[in-house]
Amino acid sequence: MINLAGRDILHDGPKFVLTGLGLGLLIGVTLSMAGVYRGMIADGRALLDNSGAELWVVQQETLGPYAEPSSLYDDVYRSVLTVPGVSQAANVTYLTMQVRSDREDVRAMVVGMAPGPAGTPGWPPYLVSGRQVTRSHYEAVADIATGFRLGDRIGIRRHEYTVVGLTRRMVSSGGDPMVFIPLKDAQGAQFLRDNDAVLQGRRRTAQNPAFNRAGAPAVLDAVIASQNVSRSVNAVLVTLKPGVDQADVAKAIERWKRFTVYTRAQMEAILVGKLIATAAKQIGMFLVILAIVSAAIVAFIIYTMTLGKIREIAVLKLIGTRNRTIAGMIMQQAIALGVIGFVVGKIAATFWAPFFPKYVLLMPRDSLIGFFVVMVICVLASLIAIRAALGVDPAEAIGG
Amino acid sequence: MSAHTLTQIPTDGIVIEGLTKRYGKGDTAVDALKGVDMYVAPGEVVGLIGPSGSGKSTLLKCLGAVIEPTSGRMTLGQDVIYDNGWRIDDLRALRRDRIGFVFQAPYLIPFLDVTDNVALLPMLAGVPNRESRERAVELLSALDVAHRASAMPAQLSGGEQQRVSIARALVSRPPVILADEPTAPLDSERALSVIRILHEMAHRFQTAVIVVTHDEKIIPTFKRMYHIRDGRTHEEIGEGREIGATLNV
Ligand SMILES: Nc1ncnc2c1ncn2[C@@H]1O[C@H](COP(=O)(O)OP(=O)(O)OP(=O)(O)O)[C@@H](O)[C@H]1O
Ligand SMILES: [Mg+2]
Numbered sequence: 001m002i003n004l005a006g007r008d009i010l011h012d013g014p015k016f017v018l019t020g021l022g023l024g025l026l027i028g029v030t031l032s033m034a035g036v037y038r039g040m041i042a043d044g045r046a047l048l049d050n051s052g053a054e055l056w057v058v059q060q061e062t063l064g065p066y067a068e069p070s071s072l073y074d075d076v077y078r079s080v081l082t083v084p085g086v087s088q089a090a091n092v093t094y095l096t097m098q099v100r101s102d103r104e105d106v107r108a109m110v111v112g113m114a115p116g117p118a119g120t121p122g123w124p125p126y127l128v129s130g131r132q133v134t135r136s137h138y139e140a141v142a143d144i145a146t147g148f149r150l151g152d153r154i155g156i157r158r159h160e161y162t163v164v165g166l167t168r169r170m171v172s173s174g175g176d177p178m179v180f181i182p183l184k185d186a187q188g189a190q191f192l193r194d195n196d197a198v199l200q201g202r203r204r205t206a207q208n209p210a211f212n213r214a215g216a217p218a219v220l221d222a223v224i225a226s227q228n229v230s231r232s233v234n235a236v237l238v239t240l241k242p243g244v245d246q247a248d249v250a251k252a253i254e255r256w257k258r259f260t261v262y263t264r265a266q267m268e269a270i271l272v273g274k275l276i277a278t279a280a281k282q283i284g285m286f287l288v289i290l291a292i293v294s295a296a297i298v299a300f301i302i303y304t305m306t307l308g309k310i311r312e313i314a315v316l317k318l319i320g321t322r323n324r325t326i327a328g329m330i331m332q333q334a335i336a337l338g339v340i341g342f343v344v345g346k347i348a349a350t351f352w353a354p355f356f357p358k359y360v361l362l363m364p365r366d367s368l369i370g371f372f373v374v375m376v377i378c379v380l381a382s383l384i385a386i387r388a389a390l391g392v393d394p395a396e397a398i399g400g
Numbered sequence: 401m402s403a404h405t406l407t408q409i410p411t412d413g414i415v416i417e418g419l420t421k422r423y424g425k426g427d428t429a430v431d432a433l434k435g436v437d438m439y440v441a442p443g444e445v446v447g448l449i450g451p452s453g454s455g456k457s458t459l460l461k462c463l464g465a466v467i468e469p470t471s472g473r474m475t476l477g478q479d480v481i482y483d484n485g486w487r488i489d490d491l492r493a494l495r496r497d498r499i500g501f502v503f504q505a506p507y508l509i510p511f512l513d514v515t516d517n518v519a520l521l522p523m524l525a526g527v528p529n530r531e532s533r534e535r536a537v538e539l540l541s542a543l544d545v546a547h548r549a550s551a552m553p554a555q556l557s558g559g560e561q562q563r564v565s566i567a568r569a570l571v572s573r574p575p576v577i578l579a580d581e582p583t584a585p586l587d588s589e590r591a592l593s594v595i596r597i598l599h600e601m602a603h604r605f606q607t608a609v610i611v612v613t614h615d616e617k618i619i620p621t622f623k624r625m626y627h628i629r630d631g632r633t634h635e636e637i638g639e640g641r642e643i644g645a646t647l648n649v
Contacts, residue, residue, distance in 0.1 A: 001523045002516060011511030011552070315507045318466065319568075320496025321524055394495075395466040397507060398457060398580055 004325070005332035012305075019301050020337050023294065024344020027374060030290040031349040032356070034366045037276075037283045039359035044173045044271035048264060051092070052121040053237035055250055056262045064260075065094050065234035066173050066267075067275045072259070074187070077114070077236045083253050085244035090114040091233040092122040093186045096172060099146070099179055100155035106146045108179045109172035110156055112186020112233070121237035124180055130165030136182050141165035143177035156181065157189040173271050175358035183233070191230035291377060294341075299381035302334045306385035313389050314397035327386045334382035338374045345370075412477045413608045414440040414463070414576055419472030420631075421458050432458040434631035436472070440608040442575065445599050447619060447638060448612045450628035456612045459628065460578050463610070464499055465491040477575050496525055500569025500607070502579035502598075506561035508553035508568075514540065515549045518567045525572060532571075539567040542604075543597055559590035563597060570601055577602070577609045588617045595621050596643040 009016050047066065056065070057072070057080055064070020080089040093112035098105045113122040118132050124141050130150045133139040140161040142148040145168070152163040161181055170178040181189075193201070202224055206212050211223045238261075240249055250261040262270065306313070313326060346367060353360040421433040432455045440446045450456050461467040463474065465481065474482040476498055481488050488494060495501075508517045518536035523529060540546040543563045548556055556564065562582060569577050579598065583591035595611070595618045602609045613619065623640035626633045 001526075002512070002520070002529065004511075007516070008511040311507060312509050315501075315503075315509070317492075318464070318495060318501055319521055319524070320492045320494075322492065325524070393466070395461050395464075397501070397503065398461055398464060398466065399504065 003332070004329040005336065008309075008329070009333060009336055016333075016337070017340065020340030021344055023297055023301075023337060023341035025348055026290065026294050026297065027341050027345025027370070028348030028352070029345075030287060030294070031345055031362060031367065031370055032353065032360060033283050033286050033290065034370070035349065035353060035360040035362045036356070036358070037280055038361035038363050038366065039356075040173075040175070040276050040279060041272055042361045043171045043175050043359050044276060045268065046169050046171060047173055048267055048271070050125055050170050051237055052119070052123065052125060052239065054240050054246055054264060055238035055253070056267055057089075057236040057238060057253060057259050058234070058262065060258060060260050062260060063270050063274065065092070067270050070234050071232045072234070072236060074183075074231050074233045076233075076259070080236055080238060080253060083249060083256065085240055085249040085252070086238055087241045088116075088121055088237075088239040090116060090121045090237050091183055091235075092237050093183065093190055093232075093234045094172070095186065095190050096174070096176055097156070097189075101148060101152055103147065106148070107176050108142075108146055109174075109176045110186060110189065111178050111180045112183040112190070113180050114183045121239055124165070124167035124170055124178075127165045127167050130163070132165055133180065133182055134164075137185055138162065139164045139182070141167055141180040143170045143179070144168050145171065145177035146179060148179075154179070156185075159185065159189070161185075171359065173275050187230040187232065191232060291373065294374070295377040295381050298334060298337060298341075298378050299384050301337065302330060302378075302382050302385045303388065305333065306330055306389050310389075310392055311397070313392050314394055317392060317394040318397040323390055326389050330386050330389055331379060331382045334378040334385075335375060338378035342371050342374050412575065413442050413444070414438065414610070415473075415475040416459075416463070417473045419459070419462060419474065420470045421455070421462060421467070422470045423458075431631055433462070433469070436628070436631075436633045438626055438633055438635075440576075440610055442606040442608050443603050444624070445595075445602050445609040445611060445622065447622035447625035448610055448628060449614070449619065449625060454628045455631045456628055457580065460580055460610070460612060463576070464501065464578050465494050496521065497572055498574050498576060500572070500574040500577040502562075502565055502569045502577060502582045504581040504584045506553070506558075506565035508561060508564060510553055513550050513552055514545065514556070514564050517553065517564060518571050521568060521572050535571055536567065539571055540564070542601070543567050558585055559593065562586065562590075562594050566594070566597060566601065570605060570607070573605055573607075575606075575608060577607050579609065579611045581613055581615070582611065583613065583615050583618055591615060591617055592621070592643050599643070 058064035059070040059072055062068045062070045074091050077089040077091050080086060091114045095110045097110055099108045114120055115136060128144060133141055138159060138161050140154060140163050142163050144166050148154060148163045150163055150166060154161050154163060205224055206220060212220050246263040250263055253259060253261045316326060349362055353362055416436055416438040419433055419436040423430040423432055436459055448456055462469045468487060469482055471484050481494060512520065515533050515536045518539060519532035522532040522535060537546060537549055540549050543566060545560050545563050548560055553561060583594050586594060598609055601607065620639040620641045621643055622638035625636045625638045627636050
């Protein structure tokens with residue numbers, strides 16, 4: 001027996017391939033959508049991995065530092081270091097902002113990293129070129145996704161920094177590339193007030209009789225000095241000694257120091273479950289709509305192709321073709337359309353993924369699921385056409 | 401009259417006795433066939449003529465096992481295929497193996513080449529592809545279209561298409577061929593050629609052929625005809641004129 005579906009497709013080649021191409025682009029969009037979602041999760045994980053932390057100490061009862069604002073005094077890390085089981089504890093600040101360069105402004109997450117040896121939590125774990133920050137001011141390490149190059153002068157708030165190193169895959173949970181600068185600079189940038197505000201603050205303090213005491217002028221100076229030094233950070237990143245249980249140490253810090261402490265697993269749950277959750281639902285909605293649109297297109301195309309063959313189907317039935325053979329022919333065509341569409345879609349998605357501004361992660365598992373969904377959609381969509389074909393009366397071939 | 405015909409019936413060919421067909425029910429019912437008696441011997445080509453609405457297509461559909469008669473009896477070869485409400489089970493296989501159809505338009509499958517259009521029937525019946533194609537090519541040669549064997553239907557002339565559709569009707573050597581106005585779209589030369597081929601093939605394969613036609617050009621070629629008027633058949637003796645071998649297409 002010859003394959004009727006295949007012969008029909010060959011005969012109608014260009015039309016069929018063009019249709020498959022159109023469907024393929026739609027499937028490509030669908031796969032990319034899934035890729036965008038996977039990319040968000042991967043970005044979140046990269047953020048946690050690359051921070052080098054095992055525990056995050058944040059302001060009490062906040063989901064900080066990535067999902068909610070969190071503020072701690074910058075000497076908290078010292079007392080955390082005394083907790084048994086803690087190996088390293090380092091301050092960190094995160095601030096998403098515009099970073100200026102000669103070429104263009106870049107939206108980036110500015111990370112303030114605590115001084116210390118390389119490998120201190122919060123530092124970029126590897127560089128693709130250049131070196132780590134060695135001076136305590138005005139040097140920066142940037143993710144290559146910022147487009148900055150070694151030696152570039154970049155502006156963060158009122159100060160200029162020199163890019164001394166480049167790293168990669170260091171992104172915020174929103175997908176913005178990171179720029180690492182010394183903690184002191186970052187604290188300055190984060191809590192920097194303009195000059196007028198500073199002057200007004202001084203005047204107000206000076207008018208307060210409690211601070212401005214006759215005979216004790218040093219009190220006023222000390223108060224003003226303390227007001228203009230930022231002593232806040234967003235979190236303390238903690239690493240543990242080998243063999244220590246994360247949950248035990250977290251509990252100890254929480255109880256004793258009255259902070260909220262998250263383990264790696266809890267942090268991931270916050271990022272994926274809370275921060276990305278709405279975006280995931282948004283994308284899920286898109287996937288559902290795209291699936292319905294694809295199904296409608298396949299159904300419409302297969303139905304029209306079948307209606308165009310009603311005469312031939314009547315003849316096939318008259319000369320004794322089994323219903324099964326006719327249904328099989330239509331279903332095979334729907335499946336062929338799906339396969340062409342999937343292959344085109346997969347190639348298209350792979351081709352255009354690197355051009356997306358944020359990370360698009362195409363997972364083989366998603367493709368496999370996508371393939372099966374496409375197949376199911378094609379089979380279901382062909383049912384309408386099969387119904388129409390089986391309803392054809394062989395007597396129609398004889399005519400009036 | 402019908403009794404006279406019935407006495408001569410051998411045990412094969414097509415035999416139709418007292419066939420009736422009513423479309424619809426109640427007030428809107430139409431009695432398309434009111435008592436048809438007909439006999440076609442193996443190897444014989446019989447004309448079926450009649451005015452529009454007289455029931456020609458209805459009779460072909462009953463014989464072609466695509467609609468069910470209301471009463472009467474039909475016999476194909478040794479087998480009764482319909483008897484007063486009883487019908488054989490597998491109509492699909494009956495159509496596939498025992499009846500060849502030729503239509504006014506050739507209705508070839510546009511996505512299969514000429515050979516496969518003809519070979520499709522035996523393939524559907526489970527004959528291996530190679531053997532099916534051999535049979536097809538053999539018939540195409542007999543019908544003088546072997547040189548177009550690998551062409552697509554759309555590339556053939558009307559006459560060539562009609563000969564291919566005759567080859568398709570003949571390929572499973574059915575005892576019966578039903579042809580519904582097979583010459584309507586053809587000019588007289590081609591029309592006569594198609595009829596000559598039907599006569600030749602009927603003789604060669606001992607097939608009983610019924611040709612429904614309005615075509616004045618081909619009516620004189622029948623030795624015997626049935627005239628159908630108002631749902632009833634009347635047997636007539638035709639001229640049986642020879643078609644010259646010069647009428648090659
Ligand atoms: N499906 C149907 N339902 C109801 N009546 C029908 C149906 N098919 C045919 N008829 C009626 O049966 C009668 C015979 O029709 P039929 O098609 O057999 O005529 P015909 O001889 O083939 O005519 P023509 O030469 O115009 O093709 C007509 O009166 C027609 O209206
Ligand atoms: Mg008719």
